Amino acid sequence: MATSLINPNQDFALWAVLLSAATIGFWAERTPWGAKLSGAVVTILVTFILSNLRIIPPDAPTYGVVWSYLVPLAIPLLLFQADLFRIVREAGPTLIAYGIGAVGTILGTVVAYYLIPLGEEGWKLAAIFCATYIGGSVNFAATAESTGLRAGDLLSAGVAADNLVMTLYFLVLFSLPSIKWLRGIFPNQRSHENTHSSQFSIFDSQSRQQLSVFKISLALAISMIACAVGYGLASWLGFNKGGILVVTVLIVMLATVFPSYLSRITAAEKIGYLLMQVFFAVIGASANVEIVLRVGSVLFIFAGLILAI
Incomplete structure (x- = not known):
C-alpha cells in the first residue's frame, strides 16, 4: 500500500488539514464561484485532491474521531431551534406540501433502488439520498453514521451526484415561473429570503455578532449531554x-x-456548521478517484430518478 506524505498517525497535521479545508470551504462561500458550488463541495474537493495526490492518507484514526464524536455532536447543535410547535404554526400550507414531497421522495427512492443496482451498500446509499432530500445535509451525516456507511469514495460520489442533480433540478424549478400558463394557475409570491445563501453559510449578519464564550460552552455542554x-x-x-x-x-x-x-443560544448552530464542514473534509479525504468516477454516474441517475418521481 502506497504511503502518504502525512502518515495516519500524525494527528496534529491531519487536524490542521481538515480544519484548513473547512475554512477554505467557508471562505469559498463568500465568492461567486464558491457560492455556486457550496462550501461543502469545495471542502470535499480540497481533501479529495490532497488524498489522491497522496499528501494525506485515505484512512486514519483522526477520521474515526470525526465520525464517532464530531458528527454526533453536530446533530444536536444544529437542532437547537427545532421547535415543532413553531414549525407547525408558521409553516401552514407549506407543511402539507412538505409532507407530500417527503412521501414522493420515499416512493422515488424505493423505485430507484429496485431499478438501479448499487451493490451491497445500495440500501445505505438509498437511505442517505432519501433522508437528504427530505431533511437536508444534516440528515446526510446522521444517516451515514446510523447506517454505518463510512466509505469516503461512495459518500464523495454521492455528494457530487447530489450537487449536480440538484443544480439541474433548481434550474428547472427556477424556469417554471416563466411558463405563462403556470403563472395563471399559481400566483406569484416573492420571497424575501436570499435564495443564493448556502445551507452551511455562517457569514450572515447575525453571524457577525460577537459570540459569547459562555454560550459556546453552554451549547457544547447541552449537546454533549x-x-x-x-x-x-x-x-x-x-x-x-x-x-x-x-x-x-x-x-x-x-x-x-x-x-x-x-433558540437564544445562537452559538450552537455556528459550531454545528463548523463540525459538519470538518465531516465533509473527512469524506473527501477518504475518497478514491477511480471509485468516485465509476460510481458517480450511476448515483447521478439514481438521484435524478428519485427527484423525477
Whole structure:
C-alpha cells in the first residue's frame, strides 16, 4: 500500500488539514464561484485532491474521531431551534406540501433502488439520498453514521451526484415561473429570503455578532449531554445503531419544550456548521478517484430518478 506524505498517525497535521479545508470551504462561500458550488463541495474537493495526490492518507484514526464524536455532536447543535410547535404554526400550507414531497421522495427512492443496482451498500446509499432530500445535509451525516456507511469514495460520489442533480433540478424549478400558463394557475409570491445563501453559510449578519464564550460552552455542554443520554439510552434498549436517532429525538423535545431558551443560544448552530464542514473534509479525504468516477454516474441517475418521481 502506497504511503502518504502525512502518515495516519500524525494527528496534529491531519487536524490542521481538515480544519484548513473547512475554512477554505467557508471562505469559498463568500465568492461567486464558491457560492455556486457550496462550501461543502469545495471542502470535499480540497481533501479529495490532497488524498489522491497522496499528501494525506485515505484512512486514519483522526477520521474515526470525526465520525464517532464530531458528527454526533453536530446533530444536536444544529437542532437547537427545532421547535415543532413553531414549525407547525408558521409553516401552514407549506407543511402539507412538505409532507407530500417527503412521501414522493420515499416512493422515488424505493423505485430507484429496485431499478438501479448499487451493490451491497445500495440500501445505505438509498437511505442517505432519501433522508437528504427530505431533511437536508444534516440528515446526510446522521444517516451515514446510523447506517454505518463510512466509505469516503461512495459518500464523495454521492455528494457530487447530489450537487449536480440538484443544480439541474433548481434550474428547472427556477424556469417554471416563466411558463405563462403556470403563472395563471399559481400566483406569484416573492420571497424575501436570499435564495443564493448556502445551507452551511455562517457569514450572515447575525453571524457577525460577537459570540459569547459562555454560550459556546453552554451549547457544547447541552449537546454533549444529549449525546451521552441518547447513546446511553440506545445501548440500554439494545438499539446500538440508533444512538443518533435517540439523540435527535431528545434535542427536538428540548427545543420544543424550552424554545425560548435554546433558540437564544445562537452559538450552537455556528459550531454545528463548523463540525459538519470538518465531516465533509473527512469524506473527501477518504475518497478514491477511480471509485468516485465509476460510481458517480450511476448515483447521478439514481438521484435524478428519485427527484423525477
